[in-house]
Amino acid sequence: MAILVTGGCGYVGTRLTEALLARTDHAVTVVDLAWFGNYLHPHPRLTVHVADVRAIDQLDLSGFDTIFHLAGIANDPAVELNPYGSWEVNVLATMRVIDRAARQGVRQFVFPSSGAVYGVRSEPRITEDLDLMPISDYNKTKMVAERVIASYSDQMTTTIFRPATVCGYSPRMRLDLAVNGLTMQALTRGKITVFGGGQVRPNIHIDDLVDLYLFALERRLAGIYNAAFENLTVLEIAKLVAEEIPAEIDIQSAMIDPRSYRLCSDRLCATGFTPKKNVQVAIRELTRAYRDGHLTDKPNWHTVGWMKEHNLG
Numbered sequence: 001m002a003i004l005v006t007g008g009c010g011y012v013g014t015r016l017t018e019a020l021l022a023r024t025d026h027a028v029t030v031v032d033l034a035w036f037g038n039y040l041h042p043h044p045r046l047t048v049h050v051a052d053v054r055a056i057d058q059l060d061l062s063g064f065d066t067i068f069h070l071a072g073i074a075n076d077p078a079v080e081l082n083p084y085g086s087w088e089v090n091v092l093a094t095m096r097v098i099d100r101a102a103r104q105g106v107r108q109f110v111f112p113s114s115g116a117v118y119g120v121r122s123e124p125r126i127t128e129d130l131d132l133m134p135i136s137d138y139n140k141t142k143m144v145a146e147r148v149i150a151s152y153s154d155q156m157t158t159t160i161f162r163p164a165t166v167c168g169y170s171p172r173m174r175l176d177l178a179v180n181g182l183t184m185q186a187l188t189r190g191k192i193t194v195f196g197g198g199q200v201r202p203n204i205h206i207d208d209l210v211d212l213y214l215f216a217l218e219r220r221l222a223g224i225y226n227a228a229f230e231n232l233t234v235l236e237i238a239k240l241v242a243e244e245i246p247a248e249i250d251i252q253s254a255m256i257d258p259r260s261y262r263l264c265s266d267r268l269c270a271t272g273f274t275p276k277k278n279v280q281v282a283i284r285e286l287t288r289a290y291r292d293g294h295l296t297d298k299p300n301w302h303t304v305g306w307m308k309e310h311n312l313g
Helices: 011-023 053-058 076-081 083-103 137-150 178-189 206-219 234-244 279-291 303-309
Strands: 002-006 027-032 046-050 066-069 108-112 157-163 165-167 191-195 200-205 223-227 230-233 248-252
Touching: 002 011, 011 027, 011 206, 053 083, 066 083, 076 083, 076 137, 076 303, 083 108, 083 137, 108 137, 108 206, 137 157, 157 206, 165 178, 165 206, 178 191, 178 200, 178 234, 178 279, 191 234, 200 206, 200 234, 200 279, 230 234, 234 248, 234 279
Parallel strands: 002 027, 002 066, 027 046, 066 108, 108 157, 157 223, 165 200, 191 248
Antiparallel strands: 200 230
C-alpha cells in the first residue's frame, strides 16, 4: 500500500513519516518544499519530492491509498506575513489535492485542522458540535479547508482532526509552540517569560498525534474529531517546566496572544483511542534531548523569523 504525506518534512510530518516507515510496510511518498530543512533519513520505501503542494497536478495520485495532507502555512503570525499566499496554499491547494485524489481513486484523506477554529470561547466543554468562530486568517483557512474536504466524504473516507497545540521532540523542531518554547527558554536562559498567563491552551504530545494518524489509517476513521488531552493555562505550563528545570518565571501583564479555549475530546476517546503521553513527559523528553546535544535553539526552529529572513511565504 502506498501513502502520500504532504508536509512530510515538517515538525509533525517528519515524525509521522518515520512512524509509517518503522511501524508499517507501506511505501511512503513525501511532498514538501523543505523550507525549514529535510531531516528524514533515506529509506528504501521512502520517496521525497521537494516540491510545492500547489504543483500537485504534476504528481500522479492514482497509486496512493491514503493521503495525510499536512502541508500548509502554519500558525497565525506566519499566515499574516502573506495572507493571500496562505489562502492559496492552505485552501486552494487543499481543494486541488483532494479533488484530484477523489478523481484518481484515493481511499482516505486525513487532514489536521486546528483546535483554534472555535475562536475565543468561555464554554467549559468545546465539542465538535459548536459553531466555528475563527478570529484569524490562519484559522479561517483551516475552517474553509475543512468544509472543502467534508464535501468529498461521499467519495472517500475523510478524516479531519482539530488538534491542540502540539508539544514534544522532533528532528525538525518548532520552538514557537507553547510547551516547546517555554522549555527552551528555561534550558537556555534559566528564565521563562509569560505574557498574561491566564490563557487556556489545550495540548497534545506529538507522539500521541502520530499514533492518532496511524489509528485513523488502521480503522478507516471517518468524521471530525477534537484531539486534545490537557487543557492548561500558559502559566500552568510554565510551572510544569520550572518543576523540571530550575528557572525563574517572569509574568508580564501584556497579553500578546489572547487565544483561550478548552477542547473536549470525548468523541475521539469513544472510538477507542487513548493517549499515552502528556505535557510533563514532553518537557522531560525535550530536556533530555537538549542535554544529550540533539536539541539546540536553531533559527529555523522559529517559523516566522525564518520565513522573514528567507522571504518565504
